[in-house]
Amino acid sequence: MLLVQFAALLLVKFSATIWVDWLIGLSYVKGFLLLQVGLSVLLSWLMGLPRWWLWVQAVLPLGLYWGATQTLVDPLWFALGALLLMLVFSAVLKDRVPLYLTNNITHQALVELAQTYQVKSMLDLGSGLGGVVRALAGAGIEAKGVEYSPVLAWFSQVWCRWSGLGQVSRGDMWQTDLSQVDMVYVFLSPVPMTRLWQKASAEMKSGALLVSNSFAIEDVEPLEVWELSDGRQTQLLIYQIP
Numbered sequence: 704m705l706l707v708q709f710a711a712l713l714l715v716k717f718s719a720t721i722w723v724d725w726l727i728g729l730s731y732v733k734g735f736l737l738l739q740v741g742l743s744v745l746l747s748w749l750m751g752l753p754r755w756w757l758w759v760q761a762v763l764p765l766g767l768y769w770g771a772t773q774t775l776v777d778p779l780w781f782a783l784g785a786l787l788l789m790l791v792f793s794a795v796l797k798d799r800v801p802l803y804l805t806n807n808i809t810h811q812a813l814v815e816l817a818q819t820y821q822v823k824s825m826l827d828l829g830s831g832l833g834g835v836v837r838a839l840a841g842a843g844i845e846a847k848g849v850e851y852s853p854v855l856a857w858f859s860q861v862w863c864r865w866s867g868l869g870q871v872s873r874g875d876m877w878q879t880d881l882s883q884v885d886m887v888y889v890f891l892s893p894v895p896m897t898r899l900w901q902k903a904s905a906e907m908k909s910g911a912l913l914v915s916n917s918f919a920i921e922d923v924e925p926l927e928v929w930e931l932s933d934g935r936q937t938q939l940l941i942y943q944i945p
């Protein structure tokens with residue numbers, strides 16, 4: 704997203720003197736802003752990004768302009784907001800994994816899956832807000848999570864302690880030992896799956912399970928695929944360590 708905004712910014716900068724004169728009645732800044740919005744949306748469309756990104760690209764420069772020009776809110780709040788977003792989404796820069804949460808139907812399916820395979824202990828790598836950890840802990844499974852984002856880790860630690868269910872620690876999944884658990888659950892992105900399989904195969908017990916929500920491991924045949932009847936038609940891909 705930011706790459707598109709920077710590319711649009713460069714184009715705007717080069718063409719500004721020509722175009723802004725042409726945009727009759729608009730101040731330099733408003734003309735600049737209009738071009739930035741238009742070009743960001745156009746570039747995003749040409750790149751084939753999903754439609755909702757076009758809205759994000761349009762709103763971002765408008766929001767920045769509004770934030771910079773209005774005086775009701777101290778600009779410090781915008782800086783704090785940006786810092787908070789960076790802390791929440793820090794794993795996007797590291798592993799290209801954003802935050803989205805496993806839904807309740809999938810929580811129930813994971814409990815059923817754990818019971819079917821007689822899983823006693825599990826680990827959610829990239830545990831987000833800890834929902835999966837609490838759901839499985841609630842079913843009597845020893846459930847733990849590891850989360851890279853300090854804000855999400857802190858939030859889920861508090862939530863787990865408050866509910867008395869499960870445990871989350873702040874850490875990097877690549878530095879986490881997988882040898883002690885019967886099942887590892889992940890809901891990540893296509894990017895880290897091959898590396899994760901190599902790590903899981905090297906560390907996990909033979910017969911243990913790696914369950915991936917939605918993202919397959921290239922060239923590895925899952926033991927089973929559970930298709931859920933939730934709104935997004937979740938697939939749970941169950942891989943067994945050889």
Ligand SMILES: C[S@@+](CC[C@H](N)C(=O)[O-])C[C@H]1O[C@@H](n2cnc3c(N)ncnc32)[C@H](O)[C@@H]1O
Binds near residue numbers: 797804829833851
């Ligand atoms: C799509 S969310 C899934 C959250 C949770 N597992 C769930 O299903 O509700 C992926 C999470 O992985 C975290 N993450 C990404 N890379 C990580 C890493 N290297 N170590 C630990 N957590 C990571 C992200 O911060 C994000 O919270």
